[in-house]
Amino acid sequence: MKPFPRAEISGVALKSNLQRLRELAPNSRVMAVVKANGYGHGLLNVANCLSSADGFGLARLEEALELRAGGVSAKLLLLEGFFRQSDLALLVQHDIETVVHHESQIEMLESAQLAKPVTVWMKVDSGMHRLGFNLEQFNDTYQRLMQCPQVAKPIHLMTHFACADEPNNPATAEQTQRFNTMTQGLPGERTLANSAAALYWQETQADWIRPGIALYGVSPVAGDFGSNHGLIPAMELMSRLIAVRDHKAGDPVGYGSYWHAKKDTKLGVVAIGYGDGYPRNAPEGTPVWINGRLVPIVGRVSMDMLTVDLGIDAIDVVGDDVMLWGKTLPVEDVAEHIGTIAYELVTKLTPRVAVCLD
Numbered sequence: 001m002k003p004f005p006r007a008e009i010s011g012v013a014l015k016s017n018l019q020r021l022r023e024l025a026p027n028s029r030v031m032a033v034v035k036a037n038g039y040g041h042g043l044l045n046v047a048n049c050l051s052s053a054d055g056f057g058l059a060r061l062e063e064a065l066e067l068r069a070g071g072v073s074a075k076l077l078l079l080e081g082f083f084r085q086s087d088l089a090l091l092v093q094h095d096i097e098t099v100v101h102h103e104s105q106i107e108m109l110e111s112a113q114l115a116k117p118v119t120v121w122m123k124v125d126s127g128m129h130r131l132g133f134n135l136e137q138f139n140d141t142y143q144r145l146m147q148c149p150q151v152a153k154p155i156h157l158m159t160h161f162a163c164a165d166e167p168n169n170p171a172t173a174e175q176t177q178r179f180n181t182m183t184q185g186l187p188g189e190r191t192l193a194n195s196a197a198a199l200y201w202q203e204t205q206a207d208w209i210r211p212g213i214a215l216y217g218v219s220p221v222a223g224d225f226g227s228n229h230g231l232i233p234a235m236e237l238m239s240r241l242i243a244v245r246d247h248k249a250g251d252p253v254g255y256g257s258y259w260h261a262k263k264d265t266k267l268g269v270v271a272i273g274y275g276d277g278y279p280r281n282a283p284e285g286t287p288v289w290i291n292g293r294l295v296p297i298v299g300r301v302s303m304d305m306l307t308v309d310l311g312i313d314a315i316d317v318v319g320d321d322v323m324l325w326g327k328t329l330p331v332e333d334v335a336e337h338i339g340t341i342a343y344e345l346v347t348k349l350t351p352r353v354a355v356c357l358d
Contacts, residue, residue: 029054033212154188164196236326254299289323
């Protein structure tokens with residue numbers, strides 16, 4: 001018997017999405033971003049499925065070490081860089097590349113004694129103003145890195161976009177122009193494009209694209225769907241009915257008793273809740289998929305369960321499968337109902353949800 005709740009992960013979909021992104025950016029290599037446990041899809045599972053990617057982007061050193069321990073020999077890049085001086089020896093030992101975005105990291109590199117130089121991607125703050133070196137800092141910082149014997153040459157260059165998921169916002173074009181002006185004539189490889197930029201801003205694709213959410217079949221743009229770009233959802237979040245109950249008009253259900261039935265109906269209780277990562281703030285009407293139809297959540301999501309209105313004529317029974325999101329119920333749609341983004345839904349799943357690779 002399959003466990004529940006469970007996240008069913010399609011290796012076929014992951015591979016198809018990688019190929020589709022290659023088609024959309026034919027002149028770029030692909031740095032597949034697998035941080036946050038492979039966006040909730042299972043870090044090592046995703047990396048093994050996407051073994052044909054040109055490299056993998058991680059947020060933390062611990063993620064990179066997990067991949068190395070799992071036998072992944074591909075290029076690895078720490079997108080947040082290293083945090084401690086002691087991390088540098090591990091980067092060398094395990095052949096891990098790093099972003100450098102702050103002076104403190106340069107100081108650690110300058111004072112380090114390493115067996116060989118570290119491959120560095122210098123992050124340019126082209127307008128997001130979160131991490132990276134701005135125009136006033138750029139030249140002096142670049143020269144410091146060039147003079148540092150612990151830094152491999154050439155230095156690679158990158159930036160990150162603030163508004164690439166807004167296709168009509170001119171900020172991305174402005175950031176691209178700023179980055180190109182700052183880095184003009186310098187050697188080394190370049191990467192600018194995240195998922196949204198790779199899909200909507202072809203001029204940003206450069207030597208590498210860094211798709212994250214798009215690899216998993218999800219659009220990064222509000223109101224859009226991955227399927228519009230030939231992408232396939234890689235995750236189906238499944239559970240099952242553990243109770244079906246007759247429910248009278250006027251009766252409440254759940255904590256706080258704030259929802260009352262307007263007419264006689266049948267309610268289904270689904271074995272998933274905020275303890276599994278399904279948002280507690282999912283409002284009445286948020287859809288789930290049961291036996292070929294959408295039914296609405298009613299009442300408050302609790303730690304282990306949520307309740308749905310099956311309708312008075314329902315013939316659903318205990319044990320029936322329930323899809324919280326997947327191919328027939330896009331996670332983008334669920335996110336819109338809840339008032340969040342699909343990124344948050346797929347990455348918030350807790351260890352109670354079994355991740356099953358198909």
